Amino acid sequence: MNTPRPALPEDAGRKTRVLTVTNGSAGSGKTTFAGAVGYATAKNSKKKVCVIGMDRQRDVSRLLGYDDPDSDENLPTLYDVVDDVFSLAEAVVPARHSKTKEWIPNLWVVLESNKLDQLEFKLAGTTARELWLFRLLPQLRGRFDVIIIDCPGDVKIATIGAIIAGDEIVGCTKSQEKEARGLTELEDKIKEIHEAYGHLGMRNGLDWVVIGEGVTSDSQGKVYRDIEAQVRKAYGTMALQPTVRDDVKVPEAYSAGQPVTLYNPKCDAAVAYTKIGRQMKLYR
Numbered sequence: 534m535n536t537p538r539p540a541l542p543e544d545a546g547r548k549t550r551v552l553t554v555t556n557g558s559a560g561s562g563k564t565t566f567a568g569a570v571g572y573a574t575a576k577n578s579k580k581k582v583c584v585i586g587m588d589r590q591r592d593v594s595r596l597l598g599y600d601d602p603d604s605d606e607n608l609p610t611l612y613d614v615v616d617d618v619f620s621l622a623e624a625v626v627p628a629r630h631s632k633t634k635e636w637i638p639n640l641w642v643v644l645e646s647n648k649l650d651q652l653e654f655k656l657a658g659t660t661a662r663e664l665w666l667f668r669l670l671p672q673l674r675g676r677f678d679v680i681i682i683d684c685p686g687d688v689k690i691a692t693i694g695a696i697i698a699g700d701e702i703v704g705c706t707k708s709q710e711k712e713a714r715g716l717t718e719l720e721d722k723i724k725e726i727h728e729a730y731g732h733l734g735m736r737n738g739l740d741w742v743v744i745g746e747g748v749t750s751d752s753q754g755k756v757y758r759d760i761e762a763q764v765r766k767a768y769g770t771m772a773l774q775p776t777v778r779d780d781v782k783v784p785e786a787y788s789a790g791q792p793v794t795l796y797n798p799k800c801d802a803a804v805a806y807t808k809i810g811r812q813m814k815l816y817r
């Protein structure tokens with residue numbers, strides 16, 4: 534690695550957009566979105582982007598160049614922040630290319646630990662536990678233009694905290710029954726949380742919906758198209774275009790430990806995510 538390690542951006546009073554990426558249904562494309570759109574934003578704009586990983590599976594940490602944050606005890610993780618070992622600002626590290634280990638310009642990450650499986654338990658005993666992230670995020674606001682929170686596949690205290698703390702809620706779904714139902718349940722949950730915490734300025738529903746194609750097989754193709762049409766009808770312009778089609782480059786990029794927009798910017802999924810980020814006005 535020949536370039537110096539990028540420093541944490543100073544608080545320059547930037548107007549930060551915090552995107553909470555969620556769906557109570559696992560495997561709905563949240564991490565793929567967070568990695569792909571996070572990288573595309575850092576690359577296509579001069580904006581400073583920070584991805585916060587919240588999942589003990591550590592998928593987004595891997596995509597941003599850190600295969601196993603637990604293997605290096607000098608690397609801070611979100612767990613250390615909740616454990617009061619590091620501040621949130623101290624836990625931000627620059628993203629890097631998984632192969633070359635070069636720093637990726639304008640992109641940072643708060644890493645995950647497998648100890649995050651204890652996150653719910655740890656938060657449960659704290660005062661005003663649902664506000665855990667709301668209270669931490671001011672440390673990063675003003676430093677970054679965009680913060681993307683990659684939630685785990687459930688809506689418990691950790692995710693509820695990200696929903697309260699976020700400025701925009703991105704619901705990721707697949708055109709399949711389970712994930713689409715997860716989106717409806719998420720909407721109900723957001724409204725319920727809003728009743729308690731709306732006074733803090735949180736959102737009262739989803740802002741964006743990202744649709745990934747259900748796993749293709751000819752006999753089931755029509756079911757997927759029907760669900761896709763239903764989701765688009767229900768969410769109108771909130772449902773971003775296009776639907777991200779089933780693309781083998783996505784699992785390939787996962788294996789390579791890279792966001793798909795870095796791994797193969799020309800593949801269908803990367804082109805789709807790039808368009809989606811543009812519609813969200815993250816870049817031109």
Ligand SMILES: Nc1ncnc2c1ncn2[C@@H]1O[C@H](COP(=O)(O)OP(=O)(O)OP(=O)(O)O)[C@@H](O)[C@H]1O
Pocket residue numbers: 558559560561562563564565566588592684685686705745746777778779780781783784787802
């Ligand atoms: N467009 C696509 N084409 C093919 N495979 C995809 C596509 N999008 C996502 N996948 C695959 O689906 C799986 C789940 O995707 P992803 O990890 O993004 O979902 P998630 O919502 O973050 O899951 P979890 O709830 O486990 O965190 C991954 O193995 C990924 O490679």
Ligand SMILES: [Mg+2]
Pocket residue numbers: 563564565588592683684685
């Ligand atoms: Mg994930």
